């Protein structure tokens with residue numbers, strides 16, 4: 001049976017599309033049961049609509065705390081019997097409520113070679129630091145920020161001529177290969 005996947009996103013959705021395409025091409029034995037977003041106007045919502053994938057808008061401002069918001073989210077995820085959660089540009093900190101419900105079942109993709117350049121601006125920070133290489137990390141999500149056990153990493157070279165645009169293009173191209181491939185390995189091992 002395909003693994004029942006939830007994708008969490010806040011933005012463009014190119015990693016969501018890469019995962020959906022890998023599933024459609026029989027490269028990933030999973031099914032995206034639901035897309036969770038914190039912004040209903042995020043472009044990723046349209047990517048899901050084009051694929052008839054249900055969208056759940058987690059309205060954090062409707063809840064007194066993140067934990068209460070996540071408790072409502074757990075109820076929704078359980079309706080879909082979600083088995084694995086993949087964060088794909090989800091710009092909210094996950095709290096203990098979700099971590100306790102899905103232990104070692106929440107993974108994240110980050111656009112740097114962690115532990116270097118954690119946080120929300122990994123690509124910009126690597127370019128500004130004038131390092132010779134950066135890359136992509138896929139890791140388990142824990143209570144820290146970008147501190148969870150690393151599952152996969154791959155480097156890209158930063159050329160002297162690179163701009164934020166050219167570097168981001170290289171990073172995203174790598175993400176779109178590494179995330180589906182890493183998910184496929186995780187799923188095949190479980």
Ligand SMILES: Nc1nc2c(c(=O)[nH]1)N[C@@H](CN(C=O)c1ccc(C(=O)N[C@@H](CCC(=O)O)C(=O)O)cc1)CN2
Nearest residue numbers: 090091092093094108119120141142143144145146147
């Ligand atoms: N518990 C964890 N949650 C998340 C992780 C993680 O490793 N552990 N990875 C992040 C992704 N991320 C960057 O790496 C990140 C995302 C968001 C924030 C942040 O400060 N978010 C604010 C709200 C921002 C907003 O309102 O738009 C917040 O949640 O208070 C930091 C790092 C995903 N979550």
Ligand SMILES: NCC(=O)N[C@@H]1O[C@H](COP(=O)([O-])[O-])[C@@H](O)[C@H]1O
Nearest residue numbers: 011012013014015089109110111119
């Ligand atoms: N801190 C986490 C972080 O920066 N994640 C990054 O957000 C982007 C989402 O792009 P997408 O919406 O096109 O998939 C990706 O580059 C991902 O690595």
